[in-house]
Amino acid sequence: MEPQITDYYNEIPNGVNVIDKMNKELDDVREEHKEEIKKLKKIYSSIIEDVFQYFRDEPDNEIMKNIFKLDTYNSQFVFKCSGCECIADERDILYEDLPDYLSYFSDSNTENKLCYECFNNGYTEFFNEIIYEHFNIECIHTVYTNEHTGNSDLGILLILLHIANSESKDKYNDLIKLLENYEELTYDWDGPPGIRYPSNQKEEMEEDNFIINFKKILKEICGNSALISNSRNSNYYRFLRSILSEADLDPNVSNDVIFNELIRCWKCWTR
Numbered sequence: 001m002e003p004q005i006t007d008y009y010n011e012i013p014n015g016v017n018v019i020d021k022m023n024k025e026l027d028d029v030r031e032e033h034k035e036e037i038k039k040l041k042k043i044y045s046s047i048i049e050d051v052f053q054y055f056r057d058e059p060d061n062e063i064m065k066n067i068f069k070l071d072t073y074n075s076q077f078v079f080k081c082s083g084c085e086c087i088a089d090e091r092d093i094l095y096e097d098l099p100d101y102l103s104y105f106s107d108s109n110t111e112n113k114l115c116y117e118c119f120n121n122g123y124t125e126f127f128n129e130i131i132y133e134h135f136n137i138e139c140i141h142t143v144y145t146n147e148h149t150g151n152s153d154l155g156i157l158l159i160l161l162h163i164a165n166s167e168s169k170d171k172y173n174d175l176i177k178l179l180e181n182y183e184e185l186t187y188d189w190d191g192p193p194g195i196r197y198p199s200n201q202k203e204e205m206e207e208d209n210f211i212i213n214f215k216k217i218l219k220e221i222c223g224n225s226a227l228i229s230n231s232r233n234s235n236y237y238r239f240l241r242s243i244l245s246e247a248d249l250d251p252n253v254s255n256d257v258i259f260n261e262l263i264r265c266w267k268c269w270t271r
């Protein structure tokens with residue numbers, strides 16, 4: 001824009017004011033569309049929700065099958081429950097404190113998935129005598145494991161036992177240091193405790209990095225055991241991290257005390 005005589009008296013040339021105004025208008029238009037898109041998305045999802053409700057007991061219906069294929073619903077958390085045979089839409093669990101149920105999805109062999117209600121009916125008391133008999137550790141908490149989580153509960157129990165019985169305090173300290181270092185993963189530590197998912201690539205990379213190091217230390221503590229196998233996905237390690245981060249890990253107390261502290265933290269994520 002050509003400089004004008006008025007520009008001589010103005011602190012900011014006129015052209016700049018015009019450009020500012022144009023930018024503002026452009027922003028307004030963008031904002032309007034954002035609102036429109038938001039509204040459309042809301043309408044779209046409420047229609048789908050209605051269809052879900054309508055076909056709740058008919059997951060094999062052709063319309064329902066097509067909905068499962070839609071991008072929005074093509075999620076491991078939307079499925080036909082193999083217990084009650086209803087359509088389960090458990091995507092909200094991502095933001096709730098249900099790491100035990102989430103870790104259920106970590107077993108890559110889980111094909112016949114259960115909705116949260118059906119899963120929740122599967123808790124059984126884990127007999128502390130077994131722990132005492134095999135590991136000579138007195139467990140003061142009553143632990144409930146879930147019959148549907150297959151071997152993942154057992155895996156967690158054994159890992160916690162290995163950590164508590166860890167002969168090498170160096171490894172134990174490495175674990176504490178690692179958890180402290182990654183405490184700054186902001187997506188996990190803002191807000192209530194529980195499993196949070198990384199929301200962008202940077203956080204994903206940070207978490208991947210954490211899991212690699214976490215597995216390495218756990219393998220050392222458990223004696224290169226098959227417990228830290230690759231058949232488990234991130235949910236399993238997220239769950240383990242939730243338990244360990246919650247625990248007050250003090251290297252100077254006895255194995256029994258460490259074990260019971262770990263069990264207390266595990267227990268509070270289950271029931």
Ligand SMILES: [Zn+2]
Pocket residue numbers: 081082083084085086114115116117118119
């Ligand atoms: Zn069900």
